[in-house]
Amino acid sequence: MQGRQASEATSSVGGSAGRSAGRRYPWIGCLRLTHKAIEDISEIDDGLAEPFEIEQLDVALRRPWPDEHYFVAYQVTDGTPENPWPRCKKKGPALAQFRARQSDLLMTCLVYDFDNPGHARTSPELRQEFLAKLAAATAQVPVLGQWSFRYFTRGGARVIYVLEEPVPVDVGEGYWSGLRQAAAESGLWYDPKCKDWTRLFMLPYVIRDDDKKVPTWEQDYSGVVHQGGMVVSADEVPWLDPGAMSIYGHAVTAGNHEKPEPEVVQSLVEHDPRGRETMTAWHREAKRRLKGRDCYPCIFSNAAIAKPPEERLPHEIGRDDTIHEYVGQAMRLLHHVEGSSRELVYALFLPAVQQLAPDADTADWTDVLWRAVCLYWSAEDAKAVVEQAKLEQDEQRAGGITQSVRAKFYKWFEKCR
Numbered sequence: 154m155q156g157r158q159a160s161e162a163t164s165s166v167g168g169s170a171g172r173s174a175g176r177r178y179p180w181i182g183c184l185r186l187t188h189k190a191i192e193d194i195s196e197i198d199d200g201l202a203e204p205f206e207i208e209q210l211d212v213a214l215r216r217p218w219p220d221e222h223y224f225v226a227y228q229v230t231d232g233t234p235e236n237p238w239p240r241c242k243k244k245g246p247a248l249a250q251f252r253a254r255q256s257d258l259l260m261t262c263l264v265y266d267f268d269n270p271g272h273a274r275t276s277p278e279l280r281q282e283f284l285a286k287l288a289a290a291t292a293q294v295p296v297l298g299q300w301s302f303r304y305f306t307r308g309g310a311r312v313i314y315v316l317e318e319p320v321p322v323d324v325g326e327g328y329w330s331g332l333r334q335a336a337a338e339s340g341l342w343y344d345p346k347c348k349d350w351t352r353l354f355m356l357p358y359v360i361r362d363d364d365k366k367v368p369t370w371e372q373d374y375s376g377v378v379h380q381g382g383m384v385v386s387a388d389e390v391p392w393l394d395p396g397a398m399s400i401y402g403h404a405v406t407a408g409n410h411e412k413p414e415p416e417v418v419q420s421l422v423e424h425d426p427r428g429r430e431t432m433t434a435w436h437r438e439a440k441r442r443l444k445g446r447d448c449y450p451c452i453f454s455n456a457a458i459a460k461p462p463e464e465r466l467p468h469e470i471g472r473d474d475t476i477h478e479y480v481g482q483a484m485r486l487l488h489h490v491e492g493s494s495r496e497l498v499y500a501l502f503l504p505a506v507q508q509l510a511p512d513a514d515t516a517d518w519t520d521v522l523w524r525a526v527c528l529y530w531s532a533e534d535a536k537a538v539v540e541q542a543k544l545e546q547d548e549q550r551a552g553g554i555t556q557s558v559r560a561k562f563y564k565w566f567e568k569c570r
Contacts, residue, residue: 178210178301178315179261180232181224183356184240190351192245194254204237210262210315214302214357214377217370221362223353226264227322230256243351244477246528248322260325262301263314263332263390264354266344272308275374283310290339297336299385304357305374309344311354317384322350323532331391412523413496415507421500435492439501442486448479451505458505462512472509473521476502480525481532488533499526 182205189203196202205225208216213224229238229251241247241258248258269279283305291298301315320328326348333343357377358370369375421436432440443449450456459465459475470478480502487493502522509518 179319180207180228180234181210181213181226181261182206182228182238182240183208183213183218183222183224184353185220185222186353188240190240190242192242192247194239194247194250197239202239204239207232207234207237210313211302211379214304214313214379216356216358217368218356218359220360222356222359224356225351225353226262227258227260227325227350228319229258232259241351243349244474249528249531258322258350259319260316260322260329260350261319262316263325263329263385264347264352265312265314265333265336266306266309266347266354267312267336267342268309268344270342275305275307275309277373280305280310280374286341287312290336290341293339294335294391296332296385296389296391297339297341299383299389300380301383302377302379304377306355306357307361307369307372307374311357314390315384317386320387326350327392328387328390331393334393335391410495410523410527412520413499415503417496418500418503421497435490435497438490439483439487439497442490443483446482446486448482448502451479452483452501456505457508458502459509461510472518473515476506476518476521477525477529480522481529484526484529484533488530495526495530498530499523502526 184203184205188205189201191197191202194202210224225240227241229236232238238258251258267283269275269283273279287297296314299314300312302313304311314332316325329348329350333348336343357375358368360366360368421433440453443452451458458479459470459472462471465471480498483498483501487498499522503519506518506522511517515521
C-alpha cells in the first residue's frame, strides 16, 4: 500500500498558501505548557478541565501565535471545536474512563522531533545535513518520506506523519516506536524523549518565552513545508512494542475485583517453624526480575515506598504517583510469569503501602494500591491482545507474500515451458 497523496505539489506554508485542496486535516488541540492536564474525567464533569483551542492541523501550523503554544497529536472520538477534549495525563484512569463511556482517545498523527547532534542550534549546514539524512533514510525506509508537514526548530526539525485513519493512543505508541526505530537504524537521529502519546510539540510560528520574545517567524529557520494531501496508513508503518504503551488500556476499576485480605501475603511468603523466611518459586522469580529496579528496595529491603508530604523535596513525586510508577514497573516484568495474578503483585507491595499514613484525601493507601494493580494488569492484558493481533497480521502478510511469490513462479514456469 502506497502513501496517499493528492495531486497538489509540495509547497511552503505561510500566509494564505499551503491549504491542501480536497484534504481535511485532523483537528488538534493547541495550548500553553501551563494548561491543566487531568487524570480523571470527573474533572470534566465538575467543570475543572480546561478545553483546548481546537484548530485544524494545517491551519494551526501556519498561524502566527501570540505566545509560546504547543499542540497534541491526539483527540477524543469525533473531536471537533464543538466536541472539545481536555489535556490528559498518562498516569490516571482518564483513558479507561473515556472507553467506559464508549469513547476513546485517538492518535491522529505521528510526530517526530529530530534533535541536532549535541543539541546544537540550528544552522544552514545542519539543516542541509538533516535533509540529506532524511533523503537517505527514505531510500531505506520509504514510509519515512510520506510526511505531511515538516519544519525546522531552534535545535533540530519536526516531521509530522498524518495517519489516514486515527488509532487508539496506546496502539499508536507502537507505530510511533516502530517508525522511530526505523529512522534510527537508517541513520536519522531523533529525540529519545519523544515517545509518549501525551507529548506536547511546539508549533512553528510562536513567540517563545525566551530569546527576548523574538517571534520564531523572524528567525532564519522559520518555514513549514507541506507535502500536499500526503497521509500514511498504519499498515505501512513498522510496529514495535513500546514497552509501557498506555498505562491504562481497558476500563477497569478496583470495584470490578474484590480487594484481597492481607492474609494473601501468606501465599507469597511462608515461614518455617523456626521462623526462617522461605520464598515461593514465584516470589524468587519476582525478586530476580525486579533486582535493580526502582521498586525493588520497598519490596525486598524494607525501604519506605515514599516520603511523607512534609519531607518530600519539590522535585520528588508524591505517594500516589510513586505507587502507580512502581506497580507499573513491576507489572510489565511479572504479568506473564507463570502463576502471576493481581493478588500476588498486590501482596508484593502490601507491607510497604501499609506503612503509609492516611491523609485528608486518602484514608487507606491499600485501596490506591489495589486500584493501580487492577489498572496495570488490564493494560498488560490489552497489550497482549495487540501483540497477538500483530502476530496474526504478520503471519497473514507472510502467507500473502508466499502465495504471491508462488503465483509468479508458476506464471514464469508456464511461460518457459
